[in-house]
Amino acid sequence: MTMSTLETKVASQARPPDAWRHLSVGETSRVAVLIALLIAGQAITPSFLSLANIHVILLAVAAVGIMAYGMTLVVITGEIDLSIAGVAILSCIAGGLLIPTGSAALVIGATLLTGLAIGLVNGILVAALGIPSLITTLGMLGISRALANIFSGGQALYPEPIAAYLWLGRGDLAGIPLPVVLLVVLGAAAIALTKYSIFGRALYATGGNVKAAALSGINVVGVRAVVFAISGACAALAGMLESARLSYINPAGFEGMELSVLAVTVLGGASLSGGSGSIIGTVVAALIIGIVNNLLNQLGVSIYLQQVVTAAVILAVVMPGMWQRGIAK
Numbered sequence: 001m002t003m004s005t006l007e008t009k010v011a012s013q014a015r016p017p018d019a020w021r022h023l024s025v026g027e028t029s030r031v032a033v034l035i036a037l038l039i040a041g042q043a044i045t046p047s048f049l050s051l052a053n054i055h056v057i058l059l060a061v062a063a064v065g066i067m068a069y070g071m072t073l074v075v076i077t078g079e080i081d082l083s084i085a086g087v088a089i090l091s092c093i094a095g096g097l098l099i100p101t102g103s104a105a106l107v108i109g110a111t112l113l114t115g116l117a118i119g120l121v122n123g124i125l126v127a128a129l130g131i132p133s134l135i136t137t138l139g140m141l142g143i144s145r146a147l148a149n150i151f152s153g154g155q156a157l158y159p160e161p162i163a164a165y166l167w168l169g170r171g172d173l174a175g176i177p178l179p180v181v182l183l184v185v186l187g188a189a190a191i192a193l194t195k196y197s198i199f200g201r202a203l204y205a206t207g208g209n210v211k212a213a214a215l216s217g218i219n220v221v222g223v224r225a226v227v228f229a230i231s232g233a234c235a236a237l238a239g240m241l242e243s244a245r246l247s248y249i250n251p252a253g254f255e256g257m258e259l260s261v262l263a264v265t266v267l268g269g270a271s272l273s274g275g276s277g278s279i280i281g282t283v284v285a286a287l288i289i290g291i292v293n294n295l296l297n298q299l300g301v302s303i304y305l306q307q308v309v310t311a312a313v314i315l316a317v318v319m320p321g322m323w324q325r326g327i328a329k
Contacts, residue, residue: 027269030284037291045298053294055177059245061290062179063238065283067257068264069190070119070231072282075265076194077224078207078274079126079133081231083118085257086144088239089250091115091232093148095240096157096249104164111240112233118144119232123225141258148251157249169244179241183283186234190279203227207274256307263311264289 041048067084074081095111122140126133159165171178194200205213206220214220243249267285270277296306 027278027281027284030268030281030288034284034288034291037288037295041291041295044295048295048298057287057290057294058180058183059177060293061286062177062183063242064257064260064264064289065183065286066186066234066238066241067231067261068268068282068286069186069279070227070234071261071265072268072270072277072279073190073194073203073227074133074231075270075272076203076207076274076277077227078210079224079228080262080272081119081122081133081137081228082258082262083122083137083140083144084231084235084261085254086141086148087115087118087232087235088242088254088257089252090118090144090148090151091236092239092243092249092253093152093157093251096159096243097151099157099159099162102161104162107159107162107165108168108240112236115232115234115236115239116229117232119229119235120225122232123228126228127221127224145251152249152251154251156251158247159244159249160247165240166244166247169241169246179245182237182241187279187283194279199223199226204275207276209275259307259311260289 038049045053047053067088071081071084091111091114094114095107095109098106098110101107118140122133122136125131125136168178173181194203202213202218202220202223205216205218206223210220239254242254264282264285265277266272267288268278268281268283269285270282292309293306296309
């Protein structure tokens, strides 16, 4: 393979298909599903599109959506991060231990830095040492949850003395809940990063063909380390928003959150084999799952059955692609 051919191949892999100037076919179809669900929801429950219920849906989606931004970046590079729920709770506990200082900056800063640091450790283990991301992040999930219980003594922490902390989950800007504002702002930043930056091109190139990307001069180790660090920071922020909204930090919290985030990521169009995915698709997928869960809640469906539905959605989306690639035996 000549260098010019290699560069052409990498460049084609670096571009998210049909995503530079308009919605892709996949994104358009997901928007259509979203609209259909909104119509169906209103038909089933007359108050479904009320401002109060929309408020509930968006708040429920915010934390999962922010985590899914980080997960999407990781999956685009051909990796997976199943540690996010553990990272979220350990980061919140790390920050929560500083509540007695009365300093919002210390509590919030420690939370975010802990998530960033754990994510970076994941990235180094995967990208630099070559440990499979599935094994690395599953191990980190267990370690993080264990440490969260050890450091907290298995007891919940209460951030009431830190008004700024509580404001993150309960405050609003111009009547819009702050978690929703952050979901939108971070989504816009992630779209700009993936679509319009050199780093974004490197993401898709790395996930599409890591060897070709490396030969073309892309620092694939650095790219993967950075996306894991971003994923850790997103998990910490999402955990903090949820803890602030609930007014307590539960060391046993976020159980199964990684499943919901993975569902959003694959529903959004990200391929678990790497090289594809979009933030727009992730946002729409988060809204779809949020609407489905809201409808199931209003219909009185148990939380356990909702988890079954989420798992079924993942299988329905992932398995056909696996069979087509000859992965499933």
